[in-house]
Amino acid sequence: MCARPLESSVRFSVANLPNRTIARYPLSRMVFLLSARMRAEVLYPAVAVLLTMAFSGFCNGAQSADLSTASVSRYEYHSVHDPDGIGKFYLGREIAAVMGHQGADWLERPEREQEEQPARLVEQLKLKPGDVVADIGAGTGYVSRRLATKVAPRGKVLAVDIQPEMLNLLTNQMASLGITNVVPVLGTESDPKLPPNSVDLVLMVDVYHEFEFPYEMMSAICRSLRPSGRVVFVEFRAEDPQVPIKPLHKMSEAQVRKEMAPLPLRWVETIEVLPRQHIIVFVRQP
Numbered sequence: 001m002c003a004r005p006l007e008s009s010v011r012f013s014v015a016n017l018p019n020r021t022i023a024r025y026p027l028s029r030m031v032f033l034l035s036a037r038m039r040a041e042v043l044y045p046a047v048a049v050l051l052t053m054a055f056s057g058f059c060n061g062a063q064s065a066d067l068s069t070a071s072v073s074r075y076e077y078h079s080v081h082d083p084d085g086i087g088k089f090y091l092g093r094e095i096a097a098v099m100g101h102q103g104a105d106w107l108e109r110p111e112r113e114q115e116e117q118p119a120r121l122v123e124q125l126k127l128k129p130g131d132v133v134a135d136i137g138a139g140t141g142y143v144s145r146r147l148a149t150k151v152a153p154r155g156k157v158l159a160v161d162i163q164p165e166m167l168n169l170l171t172n173q174m175a176s177l178g179i180t181n182v183v184p185v186l187g188t189e190s191d192p193k194l195p196p197n198s199v200d201l202v203l204m205v206d207v208y209h210e211f212e213f214p215y216e217m218m219s220a221i222c223r224s225l226r227p228s229g230r231v232v233f234v235e236f237r238a239e240d241p242q243v244p245i246k247p248l249h250k251m252s253e254a255q256v257r258k259e260m261a262p263l264p265l266r267w268v269e270t271i272e273v274l275p276r277q278h279i280i281v282f283v284r285q286p
């Protein structure tokens with residue numbers, strides 16, 4: 001009885017049906033009441049779209065469930081932990097909390113020159129003009145600007161950080177010094193956002209111990225390296241109790257090497273010329 005008006009129009013609306021019909025007919029019968037044209041032009045395409053959306057949601061859900069399972073099993077979480085850490089552990093080490101941009105002045109303290117001897121560090125990196133260097137966790141650019149002069153004029157420094165406030169400070173610094181070959185890059189906790197196969201040297205000064213996703217970060221870093229690319233860690237020596245830095249912000253050479261073992265990197269050397277820090281060098285494995 002109510003099929004007639006529907007058959008004559010493709011503008012289907014439940015409002016066209018008398019209330020009694022809606023109440024009395026279950027969904028399958030309502031579908032049957034639609035004209036063949038309505039079913040072909042409106043109903044079936046809509047169902048196809050809904051099924052596609054549901055299926056892709058299911059696949060994405062399965063994929064992210066896979067990733068999160070892998071992440072969970074790679075890391076351990078403890079509610080009782082060091083106040084300087086985040087309660088997340090990787091291969092027996094607690095990950096340190098990220099140093100906030102509010103502490104930026106500490107990175108630019110004048111005593112740093114003598115405590116860390118950055119010129120000596122840069123000299124050890126043996127950079128060439130034209131090299132592409134990624135300074136991961138660049139902060140205010142204290143190290144980036146020293147690298148920039150070594151690779152100029154054609155080389156560049158990709159200064160990666162996860163805090164936009166740090167990148168703003170870095171950008172202002174470079175502008176005031178007239179340095180034009182430092183490119184700020186906003187990364188995420190698990191991805192430095194570097195183009196693949198593009199970097200000659202990845203440097204991390206006092207930062208690796210803060211990575212919330214060390215395995216994921218290092219995997220992405222390995223993908224960004226050119227075939228002969230190097231990865232250099234500069235970390236305060238955990239082996240030396242005289243180094244006046246909080247324990248979670250130091251790393252031993254053995255721990256760095258243990259954490260790099262699952263990655264396509266080969267340890268080359270550990271250079272001990274700085275007063276407080278290791279310089280630990282790896283190259284990309286073919």
Ligand SMILES: C[S@@+](CC[C@H](N)C(=O)[O-])C[C@H]1O[C@@H](n2cnc3c(N)ncnc32)[C@H](O)[C@@H]1O
Pocket residue numbers: 098099107136137138139140141142143160161162163166187188189190191192204205206207210211212217
């Ligand atoms: C202690 S500061 C060192 C800054 C700089 N390397 C220096 O020596 O002056 C650590 C920096 O690493 C950054 N950081 C932490 N986790 C990061 C990640 N996953 N990717 C990029 N930067 C990160 C922080 O935002 C912070 O600016």
